[in-house]
Structures are given as C-alpha cells and as structure tokens.
Amino acid sequence: MIDFAPILKNYKPTWKQNQGLQATASDVMGRINAILKRDGIRARSLLVGSVAKGTNLASGDIDLFVIFSKDYSPREMEKLGLRIGHEVLPEGREKYAEHPYVSGQLGDRKVDIVPCFEIAPGTRIISSVDRTPLHTDFVLKNLDPEGQDQVRLLKLFMKAIGVYGSEIKVSGFSGYVCELLVIKYGSMLKAIEAFATLKGKMRISLEDGPIREFEAPIVIIDPTDITRNAAAAISLENLSRMKINSRLFLEKPSERYFDAEATYFPEKYRERGTxxxxxxxxxxxxxxxxxxxxxxxxxxxxxxxxxxxxxxxxxxxxxxxxxxxxxxxxxxxxLPATRVHVGPPVDAPNAMDFIRKWSGGRSVLGPYVCGDRLCTDIPVEMxxxxxxxxxxxxxxxxxxxxxxxxxxxxxxxxxxxxxxxxxxxxxxxxxxxxxxx
Amino acid sequence: MIDFAPILKNYKPTWKQNQGLQATASDVMGRINAILKRDGIRARSLLVGSVAKGTNLASGDIDLFVIFSKDYSPREMEKLGLRIGHEVLPEGREKYAEHPYVSGQLGDRKVDIVPCFEIAPGTRIISSVDRTPLHTDFVLKNLDPEGQDQVRLLKLFMKAIGVYGSEIKVSGFSGYVCELLVIKYGSMLKAIEAFATLKGKMRISLEDGPIREFEAPIVIIDPTDITRNAAAAISLENLSRMKINSRLFLEKPSERYFDAEATYFPEKYRERGTxxxxxxxxxxxxxxxxxxxxxxxxxxxxxxxxxxxxxxxxxxxxxxxxxxxxxxxxxxxxLPATRVHVGPPVDAPNAMDFIRKWSGGRSVLGPYVCGDRLCTDIPVEMxxxxxxxxxxxxxxxxxxxxxxxxxxxxxxxxxxxxxxxxxxxxxxxxxxxxxxx
Missing domain, CATH: 3.30.70.590 (Poly(A) polymerase predicted RNA binding domain)
Structure with a gap:
C-alpha cells in the first residue's frame, strides 16, 4: 500500500493554520455573544462543521451556528439571525438553505453564520440545520485524532473522484457521511474496501439490529436520529463511482486517487462526428x-x-x-423537409375532409393510403x-x-x-x- | 352519373377482335387435341380465363388448360403438360405457378398453356389451378352480356386505381373476384357503392346463411368451393384504396377513374430534404x-x-x-463517429476487465459510470x-x-x-x- 503520511501532510491544516482558524472562530463567537447579551436574546453561538469536528482540510470554511431558544417563532428567529449575521459580517451576503443565513469573508477564510433552534437528541425534528450541533457532538465523542485524519483522507479520495459534496449539483457524500463511514469501518482504507466489495445498495447502521428501509442507493442510519438516512442525498451514479474507484485503487494503489487537482481531461478529444x-x-x-x-x-x-x-x-x-x-x-x-401526417381510417366520416384539406399542393406528397388509414407527407417548416x-x-x-x-x-x-x-x-x-x- | 358507354367502347374488344381471339384459341386447342389423340393421352383442352368467361378487355391474354385424368400422377401430368406446351408454342418459355406451364406469343397475343387435373364441384381440392374450369362454368352460368360488360367496367376502375391483379406484386382483386362482385351486387356501380359504404372488413357470400370466417380483409366465399376465400390475396391497403376511391368517385364522378393510363404523377416533386x-x-x-x-x-x-x-x-x-x-x-x-457501449455493473466481477479493455486510447471517451453500470464511447468505423x-x-x-x-x-x-x-x-x-x- 502507498504511504498516506505525505498526502495527509499536504492537505491537513498545520498547527499554525489551526491556531489561526480557532482564533478567527473565537473572535466571531465573541462578537456574536456580545450582541446576544446586549440585546437580551435567548440564544448561544456554536462552532460546527469540520473545524468543530477536527476533520477539516486546510482549505475548510468556518461554520458558526446561533442556536435560539424554542420560545421564539421561526419568523422571529430568522429575523434576529440575519440581524446578527449582518452586524458581524458587514460585507456578507444573505443566502438561503432551510433558513436564511449570512455568508461572508474574514481574511481569506469563508465564514457562515447560520441561525437554528435548540433541540435535544431524539426530539421531534424542527429542521435539518437544527440537527447539526448534535452531529458535531456525536463525531467529537466517537473520533480520536487518528480517526479525524482518516476522515480527511476519505474526503480527499472522494474529492479526487468527484463524489464529495451533498449539494444537489454534486449529489455526493457529505462530510458527516465520511465521518460516519470512518466510525463504522475504523479507517479510510477499510471504508474503501467496503465499497470495493459491496454488491448492490449499501445499508449500514452504527448500532446492531434491523435497519429501517429507505429508497436511496445508500442508507446510513443517522445515530442522532434513527428515523433519518444521513446518506439520502447520494445518487446511484455516485455510489457506482465510489465502488469502481475503490476497486481500481485497491488493485493498483496510487497517490493520484487523493489529488483533486489532477486532471484526467484528455489532451485532445477524438472527433465525435455528432x-x-x-x-x-x-x-x-x-x-x-x-x-x-x-x-x-x-x-x-x-x-x-x-x-x-x-x-x-x-x-x-x-x-x-x-x-x-x-x-x-x-x-x-x-430535419427532413417533410413528415408523415397520419389521417383517419378510409371509411371514417371525416376521411373526405382530410383529402380535401391536404390535396391541391398542400402536401409534399399525398394523400395516400397506408394500411386502413389515410396519410399524407406534409411540409416541415422549422x-x-x-x-x-x-x-x-x-x-x-x-x-x-x-x-x-x-x-x-x-x-x-x-x-x-x-x-x-x-x-x-x-x-x-x-x-x-x-x-x- | 357519367356515361359509361364511351368508356366501355374504348376498352371492350370489338366484334372483329373477338373473332380473331376465338380463331387463335380454336387453332391452339385443335393442335393440342391432335397431340393428345396422337399420343393416347387421357386429357382434354379447355379455354379458360376472361376470354372464356366473356369478361375480357381488348388487351386480354388467351389462357388454355390441358385437363388430365386423375389416373396420372402429378409428376406424369407435369411432364406431359410441358411437352405439349413446347410443341404448340416452340418459342414459349417455362413458367411456374402451382404446376409448371408454357407461356408464349402468337401474333401480338400472349398464350398460356397450363396443365391441370380434372375435378368435380365440391371434390377434395387437388390444386388451385384445378378449380379454374369450375370458375369458368360458374361465371358463364351467372353472367349475361350486360353483366360481362359491368365486370369489364369494374376491372377498368380497379386498374385505374391500382388494385387490379392477384399476383403477389399487386395483392389486389382478381378477375374472378370482379365477376363474383358483379354477380353479388348486380352492377359495377352497385359494387362501388358497397365499397364506399363498407365499414371495416368485407364479408360476402352468394348464398344466404352464415359466412365461414377467414383472417383476410375481404372474404368472398367461392361458390364452387365454400371452404375457400376467393378474395384471400387482397391486402388491407388495397381494400382501403378501393373504399376511399369508391367514395371519391361517387362524390364527384369522372372518366379519369376508368383511365389506367392517366397519370397522377406530380410534374415536379417537392424537395423532401431526406x-x-x-x-x-x-x-x-x-x-x-x-x-x-x-x-x-x-x-x-x-x-x-x-x-x-x-x-x-x-x-x-x-x-x-x-x-x-x-x-x-x-x-x-x-452516423456519428462514436456510439455508447454499455458495459457490466460496476460491482460485477468482469467490470475491471471492461476498464482494462477500453482504456488507453481505445475509447473515444471513457470508460465512465452511467447509473450502476460502466459505459464507454467507442469509435464507429463504418x-x-x-x-x-x-x-x-x-x-x-x-x-x-x-x-x-x-x-x-x-x-x-x-x-x-x-x-x-x-x-x-x-x-x-x-x-x-x-x-x-
């Protein structure tokens, strides 16, 4: 097998980079907390995403949640959330996931400030954003630093083969799915082996016992909400890409499978004649x-x-x-300049009307008999x-x-x-x- | 309605033409009978076809049968039939229907000498050729001279619209079917009216009572053999042509519907872009x-x-x-220079072989994943x-x-x-x- 240490070194944030990230995150959270206190808002800030879970790549974003008390109505929460976001990130733009949020830049680092509601594990779901803090907690409890690096390697593999990202445009594997896969299988390589040997759909849970059935190609039961498939966004084609690339990598391991910048774009396309x-x-x-x-x-x-x-x-x-x-x-x-227009049966009452309509030069050819019907070749204008x-x-x-x-x-x-x-x-x-x- | 007398005058043989036809037919029959007598062959000659039935057009052929005793084996009958044909028509060529026969020219008139077996009405069928003398008898008994002229007009109509002829190339109406239609309906015009008002298939018999069912678009029970459909050769398209042209003719009668030489070939074709x-x-x-x-x-x-x-x-x-x-x-x-070649599912044992086979420049593009399978764009040579x-x-x-x-x-x-x-x-x-x- 190839040596993964140099790969990890290239893409994992350095100690210094992580210090900078943490400083930026703390600074933003401090400013949010000051606003909450000043205005008497019943909410708290929380660092989420890969930075919070210790599974971030060097290029990762900072995702901050403002977690509101359930006393607020959704409209109040959204309004307050946007006000806080704009105050902290004055250059930020409003974006929209399940709730609206503010996205901006601090230095060369992208920062998202996303409002959500407080929930407890197993509680009735309010929105998928509300579940993220639970995911952060679960991952922190179940991954040690070695496990975090294994998640980084799995993400790199998936980025290189083009299946990483849960947005609709990609319909691939989310960071959380990568984390659950490493927790389930123990390492990046074991996860890849699982895909390489998988026949048909993937059905996994971190707990023993029967797995609730979903339609999706991959089902990974969310340990923070067993009614939910954490892998619902992944398309059949991306599961297939993951399977075949896992097989290819294991047959002939190469660093190229971890290099998202490598291009397989052929130098010169063959003439397609289309x-x-x-x-x-x-x-x-x-x-x-x-x-x-x-x-x-x-x-x-x-x-x-x-x-x-x-x-x-x-x-x-x-x-x-x-x-x-x-x-x-x-x-x-x-297109041809003519197409066949099929008319009524020859013995239908309107057969004579069809002939009158399409005779006298209005057809390219016809009318004529085809089977038991009248047909005529009519001109195609466009x-x-x-x-x-x-x-x-x-x-x-x-x-x-x-x-x-x-x-x-x-x-x-x-x-x-x-x-x-x-x-x-x-x-x-x-x-x-x-x-x- | 238009006047049919001038049409009939143009296409019906004159008294003089008919005299010539009869003289040629008698001459050939005399020569056949002399051979039969000379060689002690148990057979007789018979004028059949439209000339025998009095329904011939001016351009009609002479069809002569040599009717053999059923004592002969089919092989003997065929051998003797051809020998007689070649002796009478030395320039003639052998042709093949159900039995081989000789076809030649006497003056500007085509003559066919066709061997067949003697049968009685209702007897077990030997071959379709053997039935022809029975048809001649039936038509002669059931059509008067006026009826014969109505058959001539119906044939002209069918020739003009391209549905006359029972050979496979035409798959249309035979002379015998025209005769049965005039016997059934009483005149050409009544027959045309029947087609103009017919919905769906045609099912007729000259007798009362139930009509045996056949698959064909037209069923006309042969009065000389009620197990047989005399109209079996007619295609659905020709029935449809007969129906719609009958409707068109009755709506606006014109001599053009009896002029087989009239051409509807457009002067200039419209560009078809094909x-x-x-x-x-x-x-x-x-x-x-x-x-x-x-x-x-x-x-x-x-x-x-x-x-x-x-x-x-x-x-x-x-x-x-x-x-x-x-x-x-x-x-x-x-064709395009490439086409998609669908390979095995990504998790099939032979998926790796597919990739090895189609990598390294052997594909125009690929291999790639489509759904749960591998595909590749392969070059099209031809x-x-x-x-x-x-x-x-x-x-x-x-x-x-x-x-x-x-x-x-x-x-x-x-x-x-x-x-x-x-x-x-x-x-x-x-x-x-x-x-x-």
Missing part, C-alpha cells in the same frame, strides 16, 4: 441548490424537445458558471435544431427564475468558437481516473 | 410471384438494417424492372449508409436466386443521376387520383 450545441442562459442570483434544480429541469426539457422532434439526442450535460450552461449532443442537425428549440422552449415553464431569461438564450456551436465552457469540461471529465494497466 | 437511395440487383430469371417475394424480403432486410444501425428509415418501396429496384428514404446518411448496408447485407439470406447476385448490388443517389427508376414512379404514384376539390 452535432454538439451549448445553450446558455444568464445566471439568476439564487442559491446553487435551487438554481441547479432549475438548470437540470432546463436540460431535461431540452432533451425532451430534441427527442420529440427527431434530432436524436445521445448525450447532455449541465453546469453552472457565470451562466447556466447546457450541452446537448445529437445525431441530426436538420427544420434546424436552433430554430426548433427556440420555438418549442417558449411553451415550457422551467422555473420562475429562468423563464424570464430564456428569451436571451444563446445557442453556440462549440466547434466554431474559442470560448471555454465549463459544461464541456464536465462532459469530457466523466472518464474514470484509471492508470493505464 | 436521404434517398436506390439499390438495384440484377433480375434473376424466375417468375414474378417468387421474384417479388424475394425482392420484398430484400426490401424488408434493408429497412431492418437501416433501422438497427440508426439511419432512421422513413419510407421504402420495391419494384421490378430489368432489375430488382428498392428505394429507401432515411433521415440520416452519416459510418456511411452505403458502406454499412454493403457490409451488413452479407450476413443475410434473402433467397437463393438473389443471394448470388447481391454482391453486384448498386447503390444510387437518384438526385445525382438521370436514370429513370420504376420504383420512384411507384413511390410518387401513391397519391390518390383525386380531382382538386
């Missing part, structure tokens, strides 16, 4: 999870249109940059992919944030332009990071 | 019914290949000239319609007469050549002969 187009829409100012859902819907609608209209889509991809970028790849660019898509997309509701922008949609042939599109990188980067055998 | 190719194979020397079956199979195989390979065929047609001509029309001419068809057709058995000729198959782009192809006429001639409303 019709590739990139559709871009200006990016509306909403949070990524909501935007990505709408962008995915946009992509699905485009593929549906291309399929229904006969352009034969063979692949598609979506990515967010300054724009929403959707790539579609089809077999056909220009034949080019760009023209058809622009026309058909009008009839679809994608989402309120995109609909008003879709009129300014651009359709670009990437073989003709020199622009760089992130979506092309995502498409070509699907290749497995496999070393030549 | 990929059209004509494939030709030299015509082997076999009878049309067998040749057409093989040619149809050839067409079906071509469409199957084009469909399976992703060229998206939208229409096809087959016709016989000096060659077998098949027209295919597709949406796509050149991309053009002509190349793919020539390669794939090798693996198919079309029929012994075509298979040895298919290596010399030509594939022609009709938009580039000036050659006339009958198959294009057949395709464009599908349009209904409808007068502008």
């Amino acid at each position: 019709v590739m187009r990139i559709l871009t829409i200006e990016r509306p100012d909403i949070i990524d999870d909501i935007l990505f859902s709408q962008a995915s819907r946009f992509r699905n609608i485009l593929v549906q249109i291309l399929d229904e209209e006969g352009f034969m889509p063979i692949s598609s991809e979506v990515e967010l940059s300054d724009n929403i970028e959707v790539m579609v790849e089809c077999k056909l660019h220009t 034949r080019e992919l760009e023209v058809v898509v622009r026309d058909r997309i009008k009839g679809f509701t994608i989402g309120k944030n995109i609909d008003r922008l879709k009129e300014n949609m651009k359709i670009i042939d990437p073989s003709k332009g020199s622009d760089k599109f992130l979506v092309l990188g995502k498409f070509y980067n699907r290749v497995l990071p496999v070393l030549p055998p | 990929v059209m190719r004509i494939l030709t194979i030299e015509r082997p020397d076999i009878i049309d019914d067998i040749l057409f079956s093989q040619a149809s199979r050839f067409r079906n195989i071509l469409v199957q290949i084009l469909d399976e390979e992703g060229f998206m065929p939208i229409s096809s047609e087959v016709e016989l000239s000096d060659n077998i001509e098949v027209m295919v029309e597709c949406k796509l001419h050149t 991309r053009e319609l002509e190349v793919v068809v020539r390669d794939r057709i090798k693996g198919f058995t079309i029929g012994k007469n075509i298979d040895r000729l298919k290596e010399n198959m030509k594939i022609i782009d009709p938009s580039k050549g000036s050659d006339k192809f009958l198959v294009l006429g057949k395709f464009y001639n599908r349009v209904l002969p409808v007068l502008p409303p």
Whole structure:
C-alpha cells in the first residue's frame, strides 16, 4: 500500500493554520455573544462543521451556528439571525438553505453564520440545520485524532473522484457521511474496501439490529436520529463511482486517487462526428441548490424537445458558471423537409375532409393510403435544431427564475468558437481516473 | 352519373377482335387435341380465363388448360403438360405457378398453356389451378352480356386505381373476384357503392346463411368451393384504396377513374430534404410471384438494417424492372463517429476487465459510470449508409436466386443521376387520383 503520511501532510491544516482558524472562530463567537447579551436574546453561538469536528482540510470554511431558544417563532428567529449575521459580517451576503443565513469573508477564510433552534437528541425534528450541533457532538465523542485524519483522507479520495459534496449539483457524500463511514469501518482504507466489495445498495447502521428501509442507493442510519438516512442525498451514479474507484485503487494503489487537482481531461478529444450545441442562459442570483434544480429541469426539457422532434439526442450535460450552461449532443442537425401526417381510417366520416384539406399542393406528397388509414407527407417548416428549440422552449415553464431569461438564450456551436465552457469540461471529465494497466 | 358507354367502347374488344381471339384459341386447342389423340393421352383442352368467361378487355391474354385424368400422377401430368406446351408454342418459355406451364406469343397475343387435373364441384381440392374450369362454368352460368360488360367496367376502375391483379406484386382483386362482385351486387356501380359504404372488413357470400370466417380483409366465399376465400390475396391497403376511391368517385364522378393510363404523377416533386437511395440487383430469371417475394424480403432486410444501425428509415418501396429496384428514404446518411457501449455493473466481477479493455486510447471517451453500470464511447468505423448496408447485407439470406447476385448490388443517389427508376414512379404514384376539390 502507498504511504498516506505525505498526502495527509499536504492537505491537513498545520498547527499554525489551526491556531489561526480557532482564533478567527473565537473572535466571531465573541462578537456574536456580545450582541446576544446586549440585546437580551435567548440564544448561544456554536462552532460546527469540520473545524468543530477536527476533520477539516486546510482549505475548510468556518461554520458558526446561533442556536435560539424554542420560545421564539421561526419568523422571529430568522429575523434576529440575519440581524446578527449582518452586524458581524458587514460585507456578507444573505443566502438561503432551510433558513436564511449570512455568508461572508474574514481574511481569506469563508465564514457562515447560520441561525437554528435548540433541540435535544431524539426530539421531534424542527429542521435539518437544527440537527447539526448534535452531529458535531456525536463525531467529537466517537473520533480520536487518528480517526479525524482518516476522515480527511476519505474526503480527499472522494474529492479526487468527484463524489464529495451533498449539494444537489454534486449529489455526493457529505462530510458527516465520511465521518460516519470512518466510525463504522475504523479507517479510510477499510471504508474503501467496503465499497470495493459491496454488491448492490449499501445499508449500514452504527448500532446492531434491523435497519429501517429507505429508497436511496445508500442508507446510513443517522445515530442522532434513527428515523433519518444521513446518506439520502447520494445518487446511484455516485455510489457506482465510489465502488469502481475503490476497486481500481485497491488493485493498483496510487497517490493520484487523493489529488483533486489532477486532471484526467484528455489532451485532445477524438472527433465525435455528432452535432454538439451549448445553450446558455444568464445566471439568476439564487442559491446553487435551487438554481441547479432549475438548470437540470432546463436540460431535461431540452432533451425532451430534441427527442420529440427527431434530432436524436445521445448525450447532455449541465453546469453552472457565470451562466447556466447546457450541452446537448445529437445525431441530426436538420430535419427532413417533410413528415408523415397520419389521417383517419378510409371509411371514417371525416376521411373526405382530410383529402380535401391536404390535396391541391398542400402536401409534399399525398394523400395516400397506408394500411386502413389515410396519410399524407406534409411540409416541415422549422427544420434546424436552433430554430426548433427556440420555438418549442417558449411553451415550457422551467422555473420562475429562468423563464424570464430564456428569451436571451444563446445557442453556440462549440466547434466554431474559442470560448471555454465549463459544461464541456464536465462532459469530457466523466472518464474514470484509471492508470493505464 | 357519367356515361359509361364511351368508356366501355374504348376498352371492350370489338366484334372483329373477338373473332380473331376465338380463331387463335380454336387453332391452339385443335393442335393440342391432335397431340393428345396422337399420343393416347387421357386429357382434354379447355379455354379458360376472361376470354372464356366473356369478361375480357381488348388487351386480354388467351389462357388454355390441358385437363388430365386423375389416373396420372402429378409428376406424369407435369411432364406431359410441358411437352405439349413446347410443341404448340416452340418459342414459349417455362413458367411456374402451382404446376409448371408454357407461356408464349402468337401474333401480338400472349398464350398460356397450363396443365391441370380434372375435378368435380365440391371434390377434395387437388390444386388451385384445378378449380379454374369450375370458375369458368360458374361465371358463364351467372353472367349475361350486360353483366360481362359491368365486370369489364369494374376491372377498368380497379386498374385505374391500382388494385387490379392477384399476383403477389399487386395483392389486389382478381378477375374472378370482379365477376363474383358483379354477380353479388348486380352492377359495377352497385359494387362501388358497397365499397364506399363498407365499414371495416368485407364479408360476402352468394348464398344466404352464415359466412365461414377467414383472417383476410375481404372474404368472398367461392361458390364452387365454400371452404375457400376467393378474395384471400387482397391486402388491407388495397381494400382501403378501393373504399376511399369508391367514395371519391361517387362524390364527384369522372372518366379519369376508368383511365389506367392517366397519370397522377406530380410534374415536379417537392424537395423532401431526406436521404434517398436506390439499390438495384440484377433480375434473376424466375417468375414474378417468387421474384417479388424475394425482392420484398430484400426490401424488408434493408429497412431492418437501416433501422438497427440508426439511419432512421422513413419510407421504402420495391419494384421490378430489368432489375430488382428498392428505394429507401432515411433521415440520416452519416452516423456519428462514436456510439455508447454499455458495459457490466460496476460491482460485477468482469467490470475491471471492461476498464482494462477500453482504456488507453481505445475509447473515444471513457470508460465512465452511467447509473450502476460502466459505459464507454467507442469509435464507429463504418459510418456511411452505403458502406454499412454493403457490409451488413452479407450476413443475410434473402433467397437463393438473389443471394448470388447481391454482391453486384448498386447503390444510387437518384438526385445525382438521370436514370429513370420504376420504383420512384411507384413511390410518387401513391397519391390518390383525386380531382382538386
């Protein structure tokens, strides 16, 4: 097996870095606590996330919760939470998860100040944000420093193969899932071995006994709430990526499986002989999870249109940059100038009307008999992919944030332009990071 | 209603023409009878077909049967039948229906000399040819001269709309079916009215009582053998053509519906924006019914290949000239340079073999994960319609007469050549002969 020490050294925060992190966190918490005291707010601040759990990578953010008494109504709590956030991070921007929160920068470190309610373990759930402090407690109690480093290595592996991150855009493994996997299996390598030998779905719990059933590809029972699947966000494809990369790594271990910056992007693409187009829409100012859902819907609608209209889509991809970028790849660019229009049976009362309607040059050819029906070849006015898509997309509701922008949609042939599109990188980067055998 | 007398005058044989026909027929029968007597063959000659039934058009053939005693074995009968045919028609060629027979020319008149067995009405069937003399008897007994002319008009109508002829190539109405329809309904116009008002399938018998059920679109119980459907050869499409043209004719009667030479071929075709190719194979020397079956199979195989390979065929047609001509029309001419090759599930034992096989530049892109499986984009070597068809057709058995000729198959782009192809006429001639409303 390869030596993991140098890898860990590269990505784990140094003692000095951690001191800086802790100082920043303490400073922010102090300022929050002063505001709480000054205004008589029944709440407390708490450091959460990977910094609190000791599983952070050198590049990690600082996540701070302001935990409110359950006496407050959700509206009061949100209002007070945002006021505190803006006072502490004057340059911060409002973002929205389950509750609104303030996200800003202190030095080169990202800081999120997120309000939530106090709950006790096993209590009826208020929101998923409210559970985070419980997760922090559980991880701190169950991981020693060696275990924390194993979590860091597992995160690096997952980042390198592109399955790390619970946001919708990734639909991958969260930090908490990495921590539970190391607690369950004992080490990063044991967790990877579990994925390498896993057949079908993953079903695990930290406790003995039967495991509650969920639909998801991976079920990891949350030890702080046994009614919840902590791995619900993970897609089948990301489970599959984790399985096959675990097998590949164990067959031929390499440091490359821990290097998120390594690129497997081929130097030169082979000619695909297809019709590739990139559709871009200006990016509306909403949070990524909501935007990505709408962008995915946009992509699905485009593929549906291309399929229904006969352009034969063979692949598609979506990515967010300054724009929403959707790539579609089809077999056909220009439809035939005619298509078969199937009419009524020859003995139906309206058969004569069909003939009157489509005779005298209004058909490309016909009417004629096909089986027991009348048919005619009618002219197709809109034949080019760009023209058809622009026309058909009008009839679809994608989402309120995109609909008003879709009129300014651009359709670009990437073989003709020199622009760089992130979506092309995502498409070509699907290749497995496999070393030549 | 239009006046049918001028139409009949144009196509019915004159008194003088009929005298000539009868003289030729008597001459041939005399020569056959002399041979039978000379060689002591237990058989007799009989004039059959439309000439015998008095329902012939001016252009009709002479059909003569040599009816053998049932004492002969089928092989003896066939051998003697051919010997007689060759002696009477020294220039004649052997053809094959249910028995082999000799077909030749006397003056400008086609003559067929067909051997068959003697049977009595209702007797166990020996072959369909053996029934023909019974049909002649039945029609002569049930049609007067006016009825014979009505049959001629019905044949002209059916010829004009392209549904006359029981050979496989046409799959339409036989002369005998026309005769039964006039006997049943009383006149050509009444028969046309029956088709114009018919919903669904046609089920008729000349007798009262229940009608035996057959699968065919039209069932006309043969009055000389109630176990037989005289209309079995008629396709659903030809029944539909007969129905809709009957409706059109009755709505706006016109002499054009009796003019088989009238062409509805549009002067100039509208641009179809498709990929059209004509494939030709030299015509082997076999009878049309067998040749057409093989040619149809050839067409079906071509469409199957084009469909399976992703060229998206939208229409096809087959016709016989000096060659077998098949027209295919597709949406796509050149396939993408890559296609998705779906591999095993990521957790299958052979997943690693798949990755080893398709890594290192052997894929256009991949391997990558799709759902719970591995996939890879593999190169497509044969991309053009002509190349793919020539390669794939090798693996198919079309029929012994075509298979040895298919290596010399030509594939022609009709938009580039000036050659006339009958198959294009057949395709464009599908349009209904409808007068502008």
